[in-house]
Every structure is written in structure tokens, then in C-alpha cells.
Amino acid sequence: MTVKQGATRTRDRKSLERRDQLAESALKTLGEFGYAHTSLRDIAANSEFSHGVVHYYFADKTELITYCVRYYKAQCATRYDAIVASATTAEELRLGFADKLCETLVEDSSMHRLWYDMRTQAMFDPALQPDVLMIDSTLEEMIWRVLSRYAALSGQSLTIDSPTAYAMLDGVFERALLHHLAADGECVEWLRSRALGLLPTLLGA
Amino acid sequence: MTVKQGATRTRDRKSLERRDQLAESALKTLGEFGYAHTSLRDIAANSEFSHGVVHYYFADKTELITYCVRYYKAQCATRYDAIVASATTAEELRLGFADKLCETLVEDSSMHRLWYDMRTQAMFDPALQPDVLMIDSTLEEMIWRVLSRYAALSGQSLTIDSPTAYAMLDGVFERALLHHLAADGECVEWLRSRALGLLPTLLGA
DNA sequence: CTGCGCACTTGACAAATGTCAAGACATACT
DNA sequence: AGTATGTCTTGACATTTGTCAAGTGCGCAG
Known part of the structure; x- marks a missing residue:
């Protein structure tokens, strides 16, 4: 049985951890270069994964960004x-x-x-x-x-x-x-x- | 005699008018899409000129943006x-x-x-x-x-x-x-x- | 041991983008 | 008229970017 839901993984805990992990890399990168000058490859480069993994856990860039915004809230x-x-x-x-x-x-x-x-x-x-x-x-x-x-x-x-x-x-x-x-x-x-x-x-x- | 100064025109009044004209198109476009999603082609498309003209009057994107910022000041x-x-x-x-x-x-x-x-x-x-x-x-x-x-x-x-x-x-x-x-x-x-x-x-x- | 599914990588594609060279067009000057 | 000069267009380039398909390796069930 596949765990995919739509185009992205959302169910199990492992996936949520990866999403948070990527969100942290994304926030770190976005905080450094700003929204206008941050690409998905920059974000992946600031993590321990390759650039393709972003699209494995998030449907598109918008979903990643909105997830990051939500993730940010918990910290501040x-x-x-x-x-x-x-x-x-x-x-x-x-x-x-x-x-x-x-x-x-x-x-x-x-x-x-x-x-x-x-x-x-x-x-x-x-x-x-x-x-x-x-x-x-x-x-x-x-x-x-x-x-x-x-x-x-x-x-x-x-x-x-x-x-x-x-x-x-x-x-x-x-x-x-x-x-x-x-x-x-x-x-x-x-x-x-x-x-x-x-x-x-x-x-x- | 050439009027070029560096890579951009700055001297005569005609050039200044064109720069202001392009700055207005740029401000209009930037106000619509935001800095992150506005390209030089978008700006030119919102003017009566082609996309190459931007590089004729401005050395690069940064010079256009900073000129726009200065131009904006006079209005507000x-x-x-x-x-x-x-x-x-x-x-x-x-x-x-x-x-x-x-x-x-x-x-x-x-x-x-x-x-x-x-x-x-x-x-x-x-x-x-x-x-x-x-x-x-x-x-x-x-x-x-x-x-x-x-x-x-x-x-x-x-x-x-x-x-x-x-x-x-x-x-x-x-x-x-x-x-x-x-x-x-x-x-x-x-x-x-x-x-x-x-x-x-x-x-x- | 074998095969299957999950997690991830690699490579590629198309579109977008900044930049710029080459040429077309027009206007003014000689 | 012919030429030169300033102005703008066209087309092209290299790069970046979002997206995604195909493949690799690994763990685990049978």
C-alpha cells in the first residue's frame, strides 16, 4: 500500500520529521537570502539531501513555503x-x-x-x-x-x-x-x- | 561624440525622460507582482518598448531598481x-x-x-x-x-x-x-x- | 535468498530570466 | 543625397529554476 496522499507524503511520523527537517533548512536558507533569491536547490543544498527530495515531500514550492510559515510559528x-x-x-x-x-x-x-x-x-x-x-x-x-x-x-x-x-x-x-x-x-x-x-x-x- | 557613460545613458534630458518613463513602468509592474516575481521583460511589456531597451538605459537590474527607489521618493x-x-x-x-x-x-x-x-x-x-x-x-x-x-x-x-x-x-x-x-x-x-x-x-x- | 516497496538520487526538460551583440530605423548634419 | 549618430528592436546566449521521470540502493516480508 502506498502512503502517498495526493502528490506528497503526509501520513506517518517519519515523513513529518523529514518535512520539518526540510522546513528548517528552508527557513535557514530563506533567512539568509530572502524569498526572492532562494531556490529549491539552495534549500536542498543547505540540507543533507539532494535537490529532488523537496518535490518528494512537497507538491510544489508554494506548499513548501506555506509549510515553512506554519512551522515558523511554533518557534516564535x-x-x-x-x-x-x-x-x-x-x-x-x-x-x-x-x-x-x-x-x-x-x-x-x-x-x-x-x-x-x-x-x-x-x-x-x-x-x-x-x-x-x-x-x-x-x-x-x-x-x-x-x-x-x-x-x-x-x-x-x-x-x-x-x-x-x-x-x-x-x-x-x-x-x-x-x-x-x-x-x-x-x-x-x-x-x-x-x-x-x-x-x-x-x-x- | 557618444553620449554613453559607462554602460548607461545619463546625460541629456531625453535620456532622463526615458529613464523616468521606464521607472514608472517598473514601479507599476513591481507594485502589481512584487519584487520577487517581476522580470525585466514584464517591466518592458508594461511600457511601450521592447525588452532590450531596459539594458540600454540601465546597466543592470540593480541599477534599475535603485533608480526606481529614488524615483519613488519624489512621489510620496x-x-x-x-x-x-x-x-x-x-x-x-x-x-x-x-x-x-x-x-x-x-x-x-x-x-x-x-x-x-x-x-x-x-x-x-x-x-x-x-x-x-x-x-x-x-x-x-x-x-x-x-x-x-x-x-x-x-x-x-x-x-x-x-x-x-x-x-x-x-x-x-x-x-x-x-x-x-x-x-x-x-x-x-x-x-x-x-x-x-x-x-x-x-x-x- | 528473493522480490517488493519505500526513500532518495540523478539526470533531464521546458520555461523563465539577465545580459548583450547585431542590425533596423529615424533624425540631423554636411 | 549621403553619412553619421542616437534610439530602439530582434534574436540569441548562458544560466537558473521548478518540475518530474527514471533509476539506485536498502530494508524487510515471504
Whole structure:
């Protein structure tokens, strides 16, 4: 009995592991060269397999990309949860959040620019929109958990809504990322000070 | 006497007009398909010329793209200046700015997503960074003119710095654009209400 | 041991793409 | 008129890319 379903393997655990393995190679490559300059051969070259294997596990390039987008989500949506859980004062949460923000800006800069790349691609390709919008919501909720915890620890209430708060913070982070990748050394501290300043601002006026 | 300079024409006015003409076709095409899926032949097909003409006026694809980025700047940096100049009250400026923001979100959505595409490409390609950073500064100044005028008309002072204000507003606009292109009908009014709400917030606490 | 099915490789094909040389066409100058 | 020069087209090239068919090796069931 064949295990194929449509043109791609999806059933057994071995296949899922391979798909994840390829997704990781793809994310690594996409984060390095960007969506526009990454071919399936580049992705395979960054794995331990040959270029044909991609088409064995994925029907086409689009299926690989969308799978990667979904796979990406699992890695990034819990980034601040440890700090939210461990912080006992508003100040501790504020400092920890700003630190983590600056840390991931530097350490995961390739993954972040890939995310902005994919989100922008979704503006052109409707096929990417469902997944991208879902991830954006997940990230928004991640930020909202930080903010509502910060408000609770401060004994204040939030006057801003979740989408707006996320969008503003995201805009600040995207700007910091662009300048960081353009070799602007000051932007890390800029991001830290903006994050530190923004949290109190987002509470009641 | 030949007018060639290096591999491309740059001197006389006729050549500059052709370059602008091609840049317009390129921007139109790029706004439609995105950077990743636009070829020089697509661009030429959207003009009245054949595909070879691109290489007659531009040394290579990179030179065309960077020229387009620069050309783009001239079109967008004065979008709100008329409202800034004509508004006589803070409320008039606030409403006019929000209206213009929503109007351009819908009318110029292809150009906006192209801008976000190019800005993201700059995260991968250092060759684009100087132009992109310069345009970003120009846009930031455009927003700053609105905000400082709004503060003056309100008789209040701005407590936020220019980069942060621009980054936050840009994040809100980018989110609205993504949802607008994903056929979310409510996001225009969402953008309007956020813009209306944000202007007073950006003044003193 | 033998054959079968799965996982993967190899090689190939067609289409797309950046680049560019060669020529056609037009306009201006002598 | 004839020539030269600038402008644009045509066709071609090498390469890249997505796709896929055919084949190889390996483990396992019978």
C-alpha cells in the first residue's frame, strides 16, 4: 500500500520529521537570502539531501513555503512567556521584556527579516494570507500577554487595544531591525529605550 | 561624440525622460507582482518598448531598481503637506490627516506594498540600504511635519521623538495595508479610528 | 535468498530570466 | 543625397529554476 496522499507524503511520523527537517533548512536558507533569491536547490543544498527530495515531500514550492510559515510559528510565539511567568514586579517585567527584545533583534535577525519578508509577500500572494494573518494574530496575543501582565503588576489598566499595541511595537521593532541589518550600532540601545518608554505609555494616560 | 557613460545613458534630458518613463513602468509592474516575481521583460511589456531597451538605459537590474527607489521618493514625501498648510485648527488637521491616510491606503495600496517590499529587500541586500534609509528618513520627516503642526495648533508640546512616532504610525499603517489587501473591509475604518486616536496620544501624556 | 516497496538520487526538460551583440530605423548634419 | 549618430528592436546566449521521470540502493516480508 502506498502512503502517498495526493502528490506528497503526509501520513506517518517519519515523513513529518523529514518535512520539518526540510522546513528548517528552508527557513535557514530563506533567512539568509530572502524569498526572492532562494531556490529549491539552495534549500536542498543547505540540507543533507539532494535537490529532488523537496518535490518528494512537497507538491510544489508554494506548499513548501506555506509549510515553512506554519512551522515558523511554533518557534516564535512563546518568546516572552518565561519572563511573563517569572516576573514578580512591573519593573522586572519591563526590563526583562526590553532585554529579550534586544537579544532577539541581534540573535535572530535573519529569522525576523524572513518573517517581514513573508508577511510582505502575503500582500501580493493571497495563498500566503491565511497563514500569515494567523501568525500575526499569534504574535499579537504574545505581546498582549506581556502588556496585560505588565498592567496587572502595575495596578493600572490598559487604555489601548491589542491590535494597535502590537502594530506600534512591531513598527518600532521593524525599524530597529532594518537599522541593525544596515550596521547601525546604536539601534539596539535605541530599541531598548523605546521599549522601556513604551510600556508605561501604553497604560493609562 | 557618444553620449554613453559607462554602460548607461545619463546625460541629456531625453535620456532622463526615458529613464523616468521606464521607472514608472517598473514601479507599476513591481507594485502589481512584487519584487520577487517581476522580470525585466514584464517591466518592458508594461511600457511601450521592447525588452532590450531596459539594458540600454540601465546597466543592470540593480541599477534599475535603485533608480526606481529614488524615483519613488519624489512621489510620496509630500502627501500631507497640503493639509498641513491649509489646516487652521488641530481638529481640522487631525480629520484631514486621517482621511488622507485612509484614502492612500485604498488608492495607492500597490505602491505602498511595493515600498514595504523594497524596504524588506534592503534587509537582505546592502546595495538597497542607502536609498531605502534615505526614503525612510524622508517619510519620517513628512510625519513629523504633521505632528509638530498638530502640536502647535493644539498649543501642546510633543513628548515623543520623531523616529518613534514614525515607526509606530508606520506599524499601524502596515497592518492596515496587510488586512486591506487580504480583503478585510473593516480595516479602513480601523485605520481611521487609530489615526484619530493616536494623534492626541502622541502629544503630552 | 528473493522480490517488493519505500526513500532518495540523478539526470533531464521546458520555461523563465539577465545580459548583450547585431542590425533596423529615424533624425540631423554636411 | 549621403553619412553619421542616437534610439530602439530582434534574436540569441548562458544560466537558473521548478518540475518530474527514471533509476539506485536498502530494508524487510515471504
